Amino acid sequence: MNTGQIISGAGHLAFIGWALLGGVFRSDPPPFEVVEATTISSEEFAALLARQSAPEAVANVDTPEPPAPGDSAPPLASIPDTPPESTPPPAQETAPPDPAPDVSEITPPAPAEVTDTAPVLETPQEDVAVVVPQVSPRPKPRPAPRVAPEAVAPPEPDVRIDEVAQPEVAPEEGAEVPQEPAEATAQEEAATEIVTEAEESKDTAPTSSLRPKPRPARPVAQAEAPTPTETPAPATTETPRPAAPATDQSAVNDALAAALGTGQQTDTAPSGPPLTSGEKDALRVAVQQCWNVGSLSTEALGTTVVVSVLMGEDGRPDNGSIRMDSFSGGGDAAARQAFEAARRAIIRCGANGFNLPPEKYDQWRDIEMTFNPESMRIK
């Protein structure tokens, strides 16, 4: 045994001894609950068990014997109650009848003074604020002899009905530039749909609602009233027409068309920038104002016609060039009616020239219009 082993053995012995004697493996006693107990005697325990056990079943039950067939019912021993004594109420003496009133001295009331004149209502002062009622009926579409895409309020009685609304222009004295006097015109009253008597009298609206929608705005021509210019009024064909505001899509289309090189067109293709969506919308709106389908047959209302027209530089259609390229949805007769209605629309509303940009004439010299009355059938 060498010295290292001795030292190691001694060290281990010392560690084991420290572990055993030093309390390393001693644990604290676990916590415990203290319950109080009472010592009872065996008699008391037996008495407790006796109270918790089930009660004994009754073995013998006395059942009543059924009555014999010949038995008669026992006499009832109840004694009828004697009615309570009641004393009649003392008769009330009838009051002597009242003597007949003497009406000889009564004079009839004087007749109220009634006049046929209606009371005069006081006219409220103009600057008195009027409280807006909180409850108002829901506005219903009013029947109108004309159905149009946009509702039009009834015009003033002294205003001439025309396709285009414009304010009255009176020559102004002392003006540097003489103005052409123009009569005020307004569009005919129109509703956006046909209102039948049944729909008109239908009362399904709630009893209270928000304020009704404002009446349709007056014709926009008031906002477009011609302003005096320093030069004589130019002819329609020479007047540069204001370009309708272009939409984002049109701007994108313009940029895209430019990027794709629209300049590489053939000699027969139109030149110049294409019409913007706004410009095309303006043309579409102008034509649809005159596209009257009210006198078309049911079949013609189901017929779509494609009509082509050549335009003059002044924006007027060449009436002789209007032709039907194709049709669908109806027979020949219906297509003819539909085409005639379309032709009337182009000629009527193009009589004064459509609002098209002259600088883009090559783009709209040849126009193909598709008249699709599908949405008009369900008005």
Place this chain on the structure above:
Amino acid sequence: MMRFMMTLLAALTLWAMPVLAQGNGPLRIEITEGVIEPLPFAVPDFVSDSAAGQELGRNIASVIAADLNGTGLFRQIPSSAHISRITSFESPVQYADWRAINAQALITGAVSTDGAGRIIAKFRIYDVFSGQELGAGQQLVGTQDGWRRIAHKVADQVYSRITGEGGYFDSRVVFVAESGPKDQRAKRLGIMDYDGANVQYLTDSTSIVLAPRFSPTGDRVLYTSYETGFPRIYVLDVANVGRRELPTQDATMSFAPRFAPNGRTVVYSLTQGGNTDLYTMDIGSGASTRLTTAPSIETAPSYSPDGSQIVFESDRSGTPQLYIMSAGGGEARRISFGEGRYGTPVWSPRGDLVAFTKQSKGRFHIGVMRTDGSEERLLTASFLDEGPTWAPNGRVIMFTRETQGEQGQASLYSVDITGRNLKQVPTNTGASDPSWSPLQN
């Protein structure tokens, strides 16, 4: 990266297609919204060489204008607004003058008499804005006292040429003329032009008459009379007012008759033993065939234009509803499912719609629906509307409207199937139960 570039290029190409298309062809726009308004027209007096002819020409023009105005599809421009004067039927039309007053259609005509005293009327129709004549001119010949019919026929041609639909002006209406207080009302059959003119009476008012119905050719009328105390069906010849009773069994009640499109068969209701069913009868032989056997009430039958089906009213579901079955009977399919009670169905001459009376929420309506029950639309609303009848072109419905109260009176109204142009038909007395004839020959 390459794939992304390809996708971007494809999207750019698709996006640019409309622009490229616009650049390579005509400007294309689509019109989907229009207006619905009466079409302005002008009809100057028909020219004539004689003073009597001028008055006749004025009367004819007046009736034409009234016919067209009455449709609600046209609007007459009064003669006071005319710039041009038509002095000769052959003179060229000054389109600019008619455009200036916004006349979109122009009807010119001339009237004269031949050696036999007959009226000869010529007319032309023009599309003013296109500067073209619509179709070829036509000539009509008629008797002196038939000038109104000539005018109606001209109006029918104008209506048909512009709208593409058949006209209905040269037609008649048979109806029940009513007079006296409500509890002692006298009723008799009357017949008149569609516009209320030329009223004649076909029966006296000694017994109650109901529900007259024209034959498909307009020469006969079926109706129900209480002459015997029980309702019985009679067929009356319009020309000579001769009539005969259709044979039916004793102790039965027969009513609600209507001709089949072949004009030889009648469908009607017959009540026997408290049960009402539908029957058909061959007018020539008197042989009848029972079509329904349900314990419910089946009545108000009406044939489809091709005669293959019958629409009728039945309460087999608990409330009166509309049903369609084969003309030979058999299983019926219900077509009305809305709220309320449906009755008096009448099949449109076009075959696409059924007109009916509907009672809902205390009000009566005249309405139309497709033959499968879809697209129901109520056209009127009042205290009492009932008994629709179709114009020959299937575009207009006439019906009875009765006002409320002891002094209430029945009168005839007409309405376009769009619900527009609701108006009263002028009659001298109270009137109910109209039946519209086909166009006269």
